[in-house]
Amino acid sequence: MSAQAARGNWGSRIGFILAAAGSAVGLGNIWGFPMQVGKGGGAIFVVLYLFCVFVICFPILVAELALGRSSGKSPIEAFAVTKPNTPWWVVGALGVMAGVGILSFYSVIAGWTVAYIWFTATGAVAGTPEQVAGYFSAFVADGGKNLVLAFAVLGITAAIILGGVREGIERASKVMMPALLVLLVLLAIRGLTLPGASAGVAYYLKPEWSEVTNISVLNAALGQAFFSLSLGMGCMITYGSYLSKSTSVVGAAGWVAGLDTTVALLAGFIIFPAGFSIAGFDPAAGGPGLIFAVLPQLFATMPGGHLFGAAFFILLSLAAVTSTISLLEVPTAALVDKGWPRKKAIYVLTGVVLALAIPSVLSQGAVAGLSRMPGVEMDFLSLMAIVWNNWALPIGGLLIAIFVGWVWGADHAIAELSAGGVAFPGARLWAVLIKYVCPVAILFIIIMTARGMFGG
Ligand code: TRP
Numbered sequence: 228m229s230a231q232a233a234r235g236n237w238g239s240r241i242g243f244i245l246a247a248a249g250s251a252v253g254l255g256n257i258w259g260f261p262m263q264v265g266k267g268g269g270a271i272f273v274v275l276y277l278f279c280v281f282v283i284c285f286p287i288l289v290a291e292l293a294l295g296r297s298s299g300k301s302p303i304e305a306f307a308v309t310k311p312n313t314p315w316w317v318v319g320a321l322g323v324m325a326g327v328g329i330l331s332f333y334s335v336i337a338g339w340t341v342a343y344i345w346f347t348a349t350g351a352v353a354g355t356p357e358q359v360a361g362y363f364s365a366f367v368a369d370g371g372k373n374l375v376l377a378f379a380v381l382g383i384t385a386a387i388i389l390g391g392v393r394e395g396i397e398r399a400s401k402v403m404m405p406a407l408l409v410l411l412v413l414l415a416i417r418g419l420t421l422p423g424a425s426a427g428v429a430y431y432l433k434p435e436w437s438e439v440t441n442i443s444v445l446n447a448a449l450g451q452a453f454f455s456l457s458l459g460m461g462c463m464i465t466y467g468s469y470l471s472k473s474t475s476v477v478g479a480a481g482w483v484a485g486l487d488t489t490v491a492l493l494a495g496f497i498i499f500p501a502g503f504s505i506a507g508f509d510p511a512a513g514g515p516g517l518i519f520a521v522l523p524q525l526f527a528t529m530p531g532g533h534l535f536g537a538a539f540f541i542l543l544s545l546a547a548v549t550s551t552i553s554l555l556e557v558p559t560a561a562l563v564d565k566g567w568p569r570k571k572a573i574y575v576l577t578g579v580v581l582a583l584a585i586p587s588v589l590s591q592g593a594v595a596g597l598s599r600m601p602g603v604e605m606d607f608l609s610l611m612a613i614v615w616n617n618w619a620l621p622i623g624g625l626l627i628a629i630f631v632g633w634v635w636g637a638d639h640a641i642a643e644l645s646a647g648g649v650a651f652p653g654a655r656l657w658a659v660l661i662k663y664v665c666p667v668a669i670l671f672i673i674i675m676t677a678r679g680m681f682g683g
Pocket residue numbers: 250251252253254255256329453454455456457458459460462550551553554620
């Protein structure tokens with residue numbers, strides 16, 4: 228057995244597409260995207276987001292997959308074998324840290340979705356908008372319950388990875404992803420046919436350019452695009468390392484980005500029409516609780532709403548777990564490449580992530596000092612999301628673009644992606660994007676945001 232085969236390979240191209248889309252599609256699409264649209268002023272955010280996905284992030288997705296497949300390694304080693312005796316491996320190490328950091332708050336939110344399976348199925352969460360919103364705030368303020376839930380999510384994630392990922396992820400993704408898509412379409416149809424839906428659609432699709440007052444909206448759009456596509460921390464380097472040399476990577480990347488974007492946009496078509504059909508709805512005030520306050524009310528208006536609600540939160544939990552798997556797989560693969568036994572790596576990492584999850588759990592009302600942190604005026608979980616999504620991932624992406632475009636070289640990447648006569652349409656355009664457009668655009672956004680924040 229070759230070394231490559233021993234590390235594991237995807238069974239098929241479609242299996243890879245669904246597994247990578249499984250990583251990409253998650254809470255970021257259905258929980259995060261509508262929340263960011265609400266904070267970012269509606270349709271303006273949607274336009275900026277689409278720009279970031281297609282012009283900045285898609286080229287980086289291709290770059291990560293190329294680097295992963297070429298090196299056949301997890302992030303730290305991928306940089307180290309491609310350019311030995313240089314400090315570039317540090318970029319991989321930052322990615323590993325980002326994986327641990329993101330997982331620590333992601334598992335808390337995934338725990339909420341698991342609990343909401345039960346709450347919607349039993350009809351526990353119902354009543355007036357105030358009651359539904361109040362139910363959510365009371366539930367998340369229960370630190371003990373939420374720690375158990377986060378622990379359960381991490382335990383399931385660890386168990387799947389322990390049992391060998393590829394068979395598990397690939398097979399589960401093939402069933403779950405189509406089911407999620409069908410359910411999302413049905414819910415969007417329901418949302419769009421609600422009375423008063425048009426105000427929500429207008430908010431979602433008609434940009435009010437006069438409302439762009441702050442560069443931080445662009446920074447948030449960029450961070451959201453990186454997060455949603457699982458970019459900037461070497462997750463796609465790792466998934467790319469399990470690709471066979473005969474796979475057409477660029478086309479597969481197109482499918483992954485397309486599916487991810489479709490799911491995010493559909494989530495908006497569910498939440499905004501549903502939200503605006505409720506009197507006094509303020510999308511900007513939703514925060515982390517947005518979908519948990521709005522969706523139960525949508526389910527309450529539907530025949531069979533309990534079943535629909537439970538099915539929705541089951542699928543959202545599964546989508547979250549195909550993402551947590553990929554988040555835990557990156558640090559695990561990094562430690563395994565350092566010679567750790569896989570089992571030990573998984574146990575240690577799960578413990579570390581769980582410990583780091585505690586302040587996020589307690590920041591939703593249980594502990595006042597964490598729920599509204601002095602100085603930043605936000606809760607610890609939201610602060611984590613901003614630090615990792617809006618800063619760490621774009622900075623990681625910037626360094627990956629520079630590495631692939633200039634240090635390893637765009638030509639080497641193109642040769643890798645066209646190996647065996649596979650077509651790479653738009654290879655020249657990609658080279659221009661990865662060498663010039665991505666670094667300049669990311670750097671611009673980062674600098675402008677920093678100036679805005681620190682008043683320079
Ligand atoms: N993309 C996932 C989501 O949208 C989250 C995720 C999984 C992620 N793996 C990642 C984000 C790696 C950044 C990097 O929910």
